[in-house]
Amino acid sequence: MSALIRRLPWPEAPAARAGRGGRIWPVLLPFAGCPRRCLYCQQERQTDTPARDLESAFAAMQEAMAAAPAGRTWDELAFYGGSFTALPEVWIERFLQAAAVWKRQGRIRRVRCSTRPDAVDAASLARWKALGLDVVELGVQSFQEHALAVSGRGYDGETARHACGLVRQAGLGLGVQLMPGLPGQQPGEAGQDVAQALALRPEGIRLYPCLVLEDTALAARWRQGLHRPRPLEAMAWTLGRAVLRCWEAGVPVWRMGVLESPALAMHILAGPRHPALGTMARSRAIFLWMRRHIPRREAAPDPPVRLILPRRASGEFWGVAGEMRPQYARLGVLPRHVAWHDAETVEIMERMA
């Protein structure tokens, strides 16, 4: 009979897990409101939607809702692809008022938008909240001055922090988008960005590793050898550390990596990308957490262990195509030492040699 060494709650809380996903009806407004095109941004490719005038976008949104099957509902309607709060006020109000009608009808539960940190102020946020806005996602990308300057974002770290505070003070949900691997970012700064974002108590975080897309200023820099994207393996560990921090803070990671449509995939020139990037990151987060808790083999007289883990982690524990197995082997854990159960706990048991 093996003795229990430690029983621990699984690091990702069920509440944080529940915050992932949800049915979202995206209203895509590529580059709408943006004062300029940022170095790395190609929203038309990223959203698979051509830039269009607001009248057309508004009409398309209303047509789509009118054509939706009766009784169909969404968790959220989301204005994505540009800087929503930098639109002319009359348009912000038109979009929000239309969304409010559908909210009153019970077809959508919440309304969210994405925007730039330098495009919000307290009075406007209060007004938009009264019109039905619930969540503001700020495309912070980084809080680091050098990375923001090199990337030409047009605001500083203090502006980004202040904007996050304004969103929360207005009683709105805060989402923070970060871009690890941003040009000018130094090693370790992506982790500092995540820590700063979590200190601002967001409802959720998105992590979009910086990619080089065709038809961007970054593509030109990359061709000149002036930008070196982060390698995939290094980025996977950066994301893994970030995910673990988010789990420990109880903050869901809403998304990792861009959603690659075939059209977008054709225009990605370089950068850390993988169809299972989220799994790569989560399996590393699990490993980093397990490594803290598994008694080290070399630290005699700690016994070798066997693990009993939540069944829902079985698809991620060993990583994509078992890539984490060598890491666990170094801790003395082989597949035959691992079993699964339906509880939300990790049990570290003594293993008979």
Ligand code: SF4
């Ligand atoms: S990164 Fe954001 S602010 Fe910059 S061009 Fe793209 S959508 Fe606009």
